[in-house]
Amino acid sequence: MSPILEIRDLSVAYRTPDGDVRAVEQVNLTLNAGEVVGLCGESGSGKSTLAYGATRLLRPPAVVTGGSVLYGGRRITQGGDPADLLAMDQRELRAMRWREVAIVFQSAMNALNPVLRIQDQLLDAVQAHLKLSRHDAREKVASLLDLVGIPRTRLRSYPHELSGGMRQRVMIAMALAADPEVVIMDEPTTALDVVVQRDILSQVVELKETLGFAIMFITHDLSLLLELADRIAVMYAGRLMETGSSRDIMRDAAHPYTMGLLNSFPALHGPRRTLAGIPGSPPDLRNPKPGCPFVPRCPHARPACAEVDMSLAPVSGSAGAGVPGVVSHLTACPFVTPQMSQEGQASQEGVLS
Amino acid sequence: MSEPVINGVPVAGMAGGDVPVADVAARPAVSPVLDQAAEQVGEHAVVKSVAADRGPLVLEAVGLDKVFKLGRGQVLHAVRNVSFGLYKGAVVALVGESGSGKSTVAKLLAGQERPSGGKAMLDGEPIDIHSGRAFRRYKNQVQYVFQDPFGSLNPVHTVGYHLTRPIKLHQPGNKDVSGTVTALLEQVSLTPADQFVGKYPHELSGGQRQRVSFARALAAKPAVLLADEPVSMLDVSIRLEMLNLLDDLRTRLSLALLYITHDIASARYFADEVLVMYGGQIVERGPAEEVTQRPAHPYTQLLIASAPDPDNLGSVLKSANVGSAKRAGNVGPATAGCPFSNRCPLADDKCKRENPALQLLAPERAAACWHLEAATSLYADGTR
Numbered sequence: 234m235s236p237i238l239e240i241r242d243l244s245v246a247y248r249t250p251d252g253d254v255r256a257v258e259q260v261n262l263t264l265n266a267g268e269v270v271g272l273c274g275e276s277g278s279g280k281s282t283l284a285y286g287a288t289r290l291l292r293p294p295a296v297v298t299g300g301s302v303l304y305g306g307r308r309i310t311q312g313g314d315p316a317d318l319l320a321m322d323q324r325e326l327r328a329m330r331w332r333e334v335a336i337v338f339q340s341a342m343n344a345l346n347p348v349l350r351i352q353d354q355l356l357d358a359v360q361a362h363l364k365l366s367r368h369d370a371r372e373k374v375a376s377l378l379d380l381v382g383i384p385r386t387r388l389r390s391y392p393h394e395l396s397g398g399m400r401q402r403v404m405i406a407m408a409l410a411a412d413p414e415v416v417i418m419d420e421p422t423t424a425l426d427v428v429v430q431r432d433i434l435s436q437v438v439e440l441k442e443t444l445g446f447a448i449m450f451i452t453h454d455l456s457l458l459l460e461l462a463d464r465i466a467v468m469y470a471g472r473l474m475e476t477g478s479s480r481d482i483m484r485d486a487a488h489p490y491t492m493g494l495l496n497s498f499p500a501l502h503g504p505r506r507t508l509a510g511i512p513g514s515p516p517d518l519r520n521p522k523p524g525c526p527f528v529p530r531c532p533h534a535r536p537a538c539a540e541v542d543m544s545l546a547p548v549s550g551s552a553g554a555g556v557p558g559v560v561s562h563l564t565a566c567p568f569v570t571p572q573m574s575q576e577g578q579a580s581q582e583g584v585l586s
Numbered sequence: 587m588s589e590p591v592i593n594g595v596p597v598a599g600m601a602g603g604d605v606p607v608a609d610v611a612a613r614p615a616v617s618p619v620l621d622q623a624a625e626q627v628g629e630h631a632v633v634k635s636v637a638a639d640r641g642p643l644v645l646e647a648v649g650l651d652k653v654f655k656l657g658r659g660q661v662l663h664a665v666r667n668v669s670f671g672l673y674k675g676a677v678v679a680l681v682g683e684s685g686s687g688k689s690t691v692a693k694l695l696a697g698q699e700r701p702s703g704g705k706a707m708l709d710g711e712p713i714d715i716h717s718g719r720a721f722r723r724y725k726n727q728v729q730y731v732f733q734d735p736f737g738s739l740n741p742v743h744t745v746g747y748h749l750t751r752p753i754k755l756h757q758p759g760n761k762d763v764s765g766t767v768t769a770l771l772e773q774v775s776l777t778p779a780d781q782f783v784g785k786y787p788h789e790l791s792g793g794q795r796q797r798v799s800f801a802r803a804l805a806a807k808p809a810v811l812l813a814d815e816p817v818s819m820l821d822v823s824i825r826l827e828m829l830n831l832l833d834d835l836r837t838r839l840s841l842a843l844l845y846i847t848h849d850i851a852s853a854r855y856f857a858d859e860v861l862v863m864y865g866g867q868i869v870e871r872g873p874a875e876e877v878t879q880r881p882a883h884p885y886t887q888l889l890i891a892s893a894p895d896p897d898n899l900g901s902v903l904k905s906a907n908v909g910s911a912k913r914a915g916n917v918g919p920a921t922a923g924c925p926f927s928n929r930c931p932l933a934d935d936k937c938k939r940e941n942p943a944l945q946l947l948a949p950e951r952a953a954a955c956w957h958l959e960a961a962t963s964l965y966a967d968g969t970r
Contacts, residue, residue, distance in 0.1 A: 275821045275822075275823050275824075276792070276821050397684070425684075426683040426684050426848040427683075427848060427849070427850075427889065427892040427893050427894070428683055428888060428889060428892045429683070429684075430892070431891075431892040453821050453822050453823075454822050454894065455822065456822075456894040456895075457894040459894070460894055460895060493823065494822070494823060497822050497823045497825065497826050498822055498825075498826070498851065499826075499829075499851045499852050499854060499855035500851065501850065501851045501854060501878060501890060501893055501895060502879075502895070505854065505855070505875065507830075508826050508830075508855070509826070510823055510824070510825070510826030510827045510830070511823045512827065514791060514793070
């Protein structure tokens, strides 16, 4: 598989009077064609900032302070070298957006214009990015609604006349309007209940299979990603803590933070256990301390943690470690191995009476 | 997420879920009287609550009914014949999708809405919303925690103010108000307390704000806490801390707790009894472990099959074997017969005509379905 989007050493900061808030620090993330990559972390971990930074959607005071974002879609590169999104001018960006990289925003309620009909909002997107006749554009809009399973009679509805789930589907339809190569989904189902959530996600997976786009899926719900994503990147305080396949993360989580997240959702099956969650709260990014940002909340913390350089390295003993080209399991913690991590958690757990 | 409002009347059946608003309004008008006549299929079985093992009955819902008038003669039957009890020191979870009527039930119990039928009884006495003094006494005993910690605290007042008011209101004889505020903050682990007293809501994280909401509810020294989706707006990693705090509070203070959620896994985590609601009715109830491990009603089965399951690695949401109920798509609860009949894989003509009552499966367990046996075996097949 060839990378369609490659984020290299991306750093983003918010300029404030009290100094820079370093929201994203030297993040490397690759999205291959047709793949679902999950980006997961708590509120404020920088996951949305990473996605918006990579797609040039941030405004001051947010500034991209370093790195590159290489896009390898064929329509842009014409078979040549990947193009750097961060170096593009406005005209080139315009050709990128929607046509190549589209975004499903978090809150459909706020992202849709309440005073325009669904049809007109979809038409806007289609006409701005595709050269179609009026009639064809209308037909395209109707077929987009078919795609996400909303009856065409809804074309003339206003957003408030649709349920939360339907609004979210409209958002997805809109993102797919120009047949993009990459779709970034920012917490697309967070406000929905589980039945509707599963409905929409299985539809998204179906669409991905037929249309062949790649998905970067942003959420704070790791349990969802484990089922949905091919690969998962766990983010904390603006840095990647661990990346690996869903299986790696689920079975052999190596970073104590990932382990904490895994231990944060009650299971539906298996024994009922008391769970610890992750005590404490995320660090203040204005005054980052050297070393690992997770230290104050980490059950495995040790003095050497203050000097960790936070670059990702292969997890010892993981499949594919060190073999170039193989998707490998990487962690930012040089001290904790999957076994230690699991033992540490096990000692904190008890069995519920 | 706030309840939508039509003509000034909150419409619980329309909140957020996949029920298009226009469809609700377009349903045939049913007069409440006729509707009730159609409901008289049989009495609900009397279920012994497992929560009763924890302590004595405090608050009881007896045949609660709520009909919202939508205008132009149309009505929405948000809650139908809901009965259950809250017991001292026990957690009862009310689980269901958006629009299933679970928040309306809590509002009826809190006295914020007046029931169209049935009643709520505190210590054997019906709620008296008409008399101000009696109602204040009731509020003293029954407190509410709201879903949205961003909307339920006043942004122009400090944490101290939010806690002082209920103390002055509900504990008029209390001489040491600031000491009580400190004690409350410590109870919800906002320590050191003096650092939090002067803070405004925007200076707190979501989890801290929700702790303030808990403290505010506890300021009245209630016997019952109605927690309406208290953690669903919080990050997954914070949720567990909150649930553990709630669990700790109900044990230490012997609170009777109603936990409303759409996350059935969290209900399993700390509830004694689980009630599953769909279309305004309780469709299944029983001990938390029983209901989540051996769901009897097709809707409960769908709910459980829909929950994210990390053990289901690689299934990638394609396994729609269990809970093969029709896509929630664009259908809301059916208006005639069993509310789940238009999505249920087992539905037949009888389901579309007659609404089943709760039938006992065990002394502590009941479900409302005409095809319980088939449903149970379908689920057993599906999971294997």
